[in-house]
Amino acid sequence: MTLRDRxxxxxxxxxxxxxxxxxxxxxxxxxxxxxxxxxxxxxSLEELLEAASEVRExxxxxxxxxxxxxxxxxxxLCRDYCSYCTFRKDPGQLGxxxxxxxxxxxxxxxxxxxxxxxxxxxxxxxxxxxxxxAREFLRWQGYARTLxxxxxxxxxxxxxxxxxxxxxxxxxxxAALAKLKESNASVGLMLENVSVRLMREGLPHANAPDKVPxxxxxxxxxAGKRSIAFTTGILIxxxxxxxxxxxxxxxxxxxxxxxxxxxxxIVQNFRAKPDIPMxxxxxxxxxxxxxxxxxxxxxxxxxxxxxxxPNLSYDDFPRLLDAGxxxxxxxxPVTKDFINPEAAWxxxxxxxxxxxxxxxxxxxxxxxxxxxxxxxxxxxxxxxxKLRRVVGADGFANGKxxxx
Numbered sequence: 001m002t003l004r005d006r007x008x009x010x011x012x013x014x015x016x017x018x019x020x021x022x023x024x025x026x027x028x029x030x031x032x033x034x035x036x037x038x039x040x041x042x043x044s045l046e047e048l049l050e051a052a053s054e055v056r057e058x059x060x061x062x063x064x065x066x067x068x069x070x071x072x073x074x075x076x077l078c079r080d081y082c083s084y085c086t087f088r089k090d091p092g093q094l095g096x097x098x099x100x101x102x103x104x105x106x107x108x109x110x111x112x113x114x115x116x117x118x119x120x121x122x123x124x125x126x127x128x129x130x131x132x133x134a135r136e137f138l139r140w141q142g143y144a145r146t147l148x149x150x151x152x153x154x155x156x157x158x159x160x161x162x163x164x165x166x167x168x169x170x171x172x173x174x175a176a177l178a179k180l181k182e183s184n185a186s187v188g189l190m191l192e193n194v195s196v197r198l199m200r201e202g203l204p205h206a207n208a209p210d211k212v213p214x215x216x217x218x219x220x221x222x223a224g225k226r227s228i229a230f231t232t233g234i235l236i237x238x239x240x241x242x243x244x245x246x247x248x249x250x251x252x253x254x255x256x257x258x259x260x261x262x263x264x265x266i267v268q269n270f271r272a273k274p275d276i277p278m279x280x281x282x283x284x285x286x287x288x289x290x291x292x293x294x295x296x297x298x299x300x301x302x303x304x305x306x307x308x309x310p311n312l313s314y315d316d317f318p319r320l321l322d323a324g325x326x327x328x329x330x331x332x333p334v335t336k337d338f339i340n341p342e343a344a345w346x347x348x349x350x351x352x353x354x355x356x357x358x359x360x361x362x363x364x365x366x367x368x369x370x371x372x373x374x375x376x377x378x379x380x381x382x383x384x385x386k387l388r389r390v391v392g393a394d395g396f397a398n399g400k401x402x403x404x
Contacts, residue, residue: 031253037246037299045291052294052324059302060326064355065365065396068348069118069330070111070163071337074099074150077134078124080170080208083277084238084270087339088124091133098137101156107335108157114333117390117402118185118367119163121150122339125170125210147176154183162386162402166231166330166367171210174222181228182380185367185387186263188231189219194251195244204238204278217251224259227377229368233266233307236292237284245292249299256304261378263369264305264327267293269312271340286316290323297324305369311337311345318354327365328355363396370395 032040040048075098078088089096099107108119127134128146143149147169154165164185172180172189180187194213198205205211223230234248249265256262269289272279284292289308297306307327310317331345346354355362368387372378373395379387392398 031301032299034246034250037250037295038243040295040298041242041246041291045287045294048291048294048298049322049324052297053322055297055302056306056324056326057302060305062360063363064321064326064328064360065305065363065369066328066348066351067118067330067365067367068114068116068397069120069166069332069367070108070114070116071330071332071335072099072104072107072119072121072153072157073097074104074121074123074153074169075127075134075146076124077127077131078170079126079130080124080210082208082211083204083206084235084273084281085339086273086276086341087122091131098134099153101141101153104153105156105160108161108163111332111334112161112163112402115401116332116334117164117364117397118330119154119157119161119165120330120367121154121165121167121169123150123169145176147172148179151176151179151183154180158183158382158386160404162389162404164367164383164386164390164402168231171215172219172222174226177219177222177226177228181226182382184228185379185383186229186231186372187223189216190235190266190268191216191220191232191248191252192235193238193240193244194248195240197244198239217255220252220255220262221259224255224261227259228261229263229372229378230261231264231266232262233264233268234292234296235268235270236289237270237282238278239281242292246295246299249296253300262304263372264307265296265300266307266309266329267296268309271312271342273340273342286313286319289313290319293320293323293325303371309337309340310351312340317346318358321355321358321360364399365396366391 076089076096128138138149150169157163157165165183166186167180167184168188232252269284272281272283293308305327306325307329308320308325310328331348352362373391389403390397
């Protein structure tokens with residue numbers, strides 16, 4: 001049976017004739033419009049999963065990747081009060097902290113000894129805007145902004161350990177992005193959702209000024225103008241509709257079509273925690289996560305790297321492979337997931353066993369995806385020097401530890 005025959009057979013069983021037509025178009029490599037994406041939502045989950053898997057294999061084959069990382073929580077202070085976040089803290093709260101350069105370097109070196117290649121910097125958004133304690137710490141270190149301090153810590157880790165930084169600090173301006181590119185293999189900012197409705201009173205972004213969708217889209221665009229490999233994604237289960245999820249994915253696709261810099265899209269599912277305002281908010285069920293992932297693959301196409309965090313699906317994480325993903329994200333043998341501390345990373349040995357049991361090959365990647373490694377415009381000279389020591393001929397990690 002030819003690929004064309006299999007594609008036609010796949011679409012024949014879908015209940016909605018319109019959805020069937022749209023799926024057939026996707027499988028032929030055509031992009032989908034907003035109306036077509038909404039129509040795809042009428043397909044059965046089983047057919048969507050099958051179609052998403054087919055689209056993934058057109059470009060990604062049977063390869064599924066992950067990055068071995070150390071998680072560096074530079075500061076838990078944040079000026080945003082998102083209703084689902086347990087990472088952020090106010091000064092004086094248990095866990096409120098700004099890491100010193102010595103602490104950053106010590107944690108990075110521990111990651112290097114464990115074989116990590118990536119240093120993921122996560123931190124609260126612009127805490128100096130509202131907390132005098134943050135301003136005092138930064139002044140003591142010789143900086144006015146958290147973003148400037150982040151740049152210095154990324155440079156320190158790159159130079160002293162050889163780990164490739166990936167900074168995820170929230171909203172960034174063009175000047176900060178230009179500086180971060182000098183020491184970062186890639187940079188990230190979750191779009192989360194393009195809906196301004198989620199900023200209304202009582203909804204999760206009501207007290208989060210940095211979650212204005214236009215600000216986050218502008219950060220993504222500024223990164224694109226500077227040819228910075230970029231990670232973004234959506235957060236599901238926080239009160240958004242499927243239509244808003246689709247609009248968010250289409251906004252990401254449009255940004256990538258314009259600049260070609262989106263290296264990875266994450267679909268992350270909300271998990272309730274006891275110490276957050278949304279502690280009793282219902283979590284999205286697995287079937288909803290699978291449906292959203294499949295739609296993401298069909299909207300974004302076969303070239304995009306699509307990730308879902310395995311630790312947030314607990315023992316069900318192998319099912320995510322059915323929905324068209326080709327990446328598990330960062331897995332740390334050293335540090336917990338500070339954003340979701342209740343959800344332990346799966347052991348890499350189990351990740352490999354479960355992936356291979358479903359017919360895939362697990363590969364270790366770097367903070368920069370293979371298709372971006374070869375393009376000089378995405379990598380600064382200082383990052384390129386360190387990158388050469390850990391990258392293989394195919395763009396994946398070469399199995400050697402990072403070296404300063």
